[in-house]
Amino acid sequence: MSKGFTIPTKSLPEKLLVKIPAERLLQNLRDIIQNLVPLVDINKFLSSKDLLTSELKKLIESGCEEARSFLENLNSLCCTQCNKPNIKIRLSCGHFLCETCSSQLTLGCSIDHSKQSYPLCSICQKEITESEFTTLFQKEDIQKFIEMENVYMKEMLNQNGILKCRKCNHEKSRYFDTSCYHLCMDCVADRIRSSASGFITCPICNCAYENIEELANKELVCENCSNVGYFIGDYMRAIDGEKYFLCSTCLYYTQNQGICQKTNKKITKKEKLEISDFLFGTCEECGQEVYKGYMRLAKCCVGVAFCNNCADTVQVCRKCMAQIEYHN
Numbered sequence: 001m002s003k004g005f006t007i008p009t010k011s012l013p014e015k016l017l018v019k020i021p022a023e024r025l026l027q028n029l030r031d032i033i034q035n036l037v038p039l040v041d042i043n044k045f046l047s048s049k050d051l052l053t054s055e056l057k058k059l060i061e062s063g064c065e066e067a068r069s070f071l072e073n074l075n076s077l078c079c080t081q082c083n084k085p086n087i088k089i090r091l092s093c094g095h096f097l098c099e100t101c102s103s104q105l106t107l108g109c110s111i112d113h114s115k116q117s118y119p120l121c122s123i124c125q126k127e128i129t130e131s132e133f134t135t136l137f138q139k140e141d142i143q144k145f146i147e148m149e150n151v152y153m154k155e156m157l158n159q160n161g162i163l164k165c166r167k168c169n170h171e172k173s174r175y176f177d178t179s180c181y182h183l184c185m186d187c188v189a190d191r192i193r194s195s196a197s198g199f200i201t202c203p204i205c206n207c208a209y210e211n212i213e214e215l216a217n218k219e220l221v222c223e224n225c226s227n228v229g230y231f232i233g234d235y236m237r238a239i240d241g242e243k244y245f246l247c248s249t250c251l252y253y254t255q256n257q258g259i260c261q262k263t264n265k266k267i268t269k270k271e272k273l274e275i276s277d278f279l280f281g282t283c284e285e286c287g288q289e290v291y292k293g294y295m296r297l298a299k300c301c302v303g304v305a306f307c308n309n310c311a312d313t314v315q316v317c318r319k320c321m322a323q324i325e326y327h328n
Contacts, residue, residue: 053071056070056071057071077096078096079096079097079098079101080095080096080097080123081095081097081098081101081122081123082098082100082101084098084100085098086098086099088102088136089102089132089135089136091121091126091128091132092126092128092129092132093121093123093124093126095121095123095124097122101122102136103144104122105119105120105121105122105128105136105148106119106120106122106125107119107120107148107149107152118133119133119136119145119148133145146180146205146207149180149205150179150180150181153180153181153182154181157173157175157181161173163175163181163184165182165183165184165186165187166182166183166204167182167183167184167187167203167204168184168186168187170184172184172185172186172242173242174186174238174242176188176215176218178209178210178211178215179202179207179208179209179210180202180204180205180207182202182203182204182205183202183203183204185231185238186237186238188209188215189215189231189232191203192209192212192215192216192232193232193233193292194297194302194303195327200212215232216230216232216233217230218230218231218232219231220236220245221245222236222245222246222247222250223244223245223246223262224244224246224247224250224261224262225247225249225250225261227247227249229247229248231245233293234247234248234293235248235251235278235279235291235292235293236248236251237251237275237278239251239254239260239262239267239271239275240260240262240263240265244260244262244263246261246262248279248291248293250262251275251278251279252275252279252291254267254275255267255272255275255276255279258272278292279291279292280292281295281305282305283295283305283306283307283310284298284304284305284306284310284314284317284318284319285306285307285310285313285314286307286309286310288307290307292305294307294308295307295308295311296308296311296326296327297326297327298317298324298325298326298327299324299325299326299327300317300319300320300322300324300325301317301319301320304317304319306324311326
């Protein structure tokens, strides 16, 4: 008769393991889904709808009616504006928008940032949130928003006659018809004058100005002495609330005498300082304040400029010790 033996074991579970019936597992899953549904971020679901739909269908095949109900509810969602399916986003105001309607949002001034334009729900005009903006305008779509914003800003300029410049923060009426309307004529001109290359972008939206040569060649008539000059290269500027354009010479006499050469009105101390800062710069070598038209900008360091006399003799930039090359 064969002798019995014991199979050794080193560890046993502390508690007795009992197989959970499939029905009970399914009930647990139903309970989880019911608790999670109110917490679901619909927009995150919509952004990966195909993948999540596939997973929900697997649950439905296993007999989970809650998953079926959840999927049916999601598939029944329609655009609040056009009643079409294929929802792209649910806004915080509660409105659902499809791909087409979400690209036709209206724009308005942001409540938090009054000088910025921001998308509004096209149904109730409520400003969309930052996360909704990110959902609608991801990196590859940001150009779409910039185009919308430019159309809006041009309409505002035509309707109201003024726009708030996003650089100097002043209400301005004169803008170049260029890539965007974020900067007024004066601020665009300053940006072109101080640039060391032909590639110049808007500091707000990073759009490249497409017609630099055309802007640089724009001529204006001084409304005091009638001399014709280049608006950018000859340092012309609007004065008296942008009513009149003056050449650099008339601006100089206006600043020096404290009286507008066109209107004979006294100008404020602030206006005098603004004209002075606009017309004159300090030579990096000799320290003299010189008319900017008689100065040359160094390419190596931003804001470093030399009067024409010093530019002919100085070879090395004191700031970076590099051989000096000048911006044309």
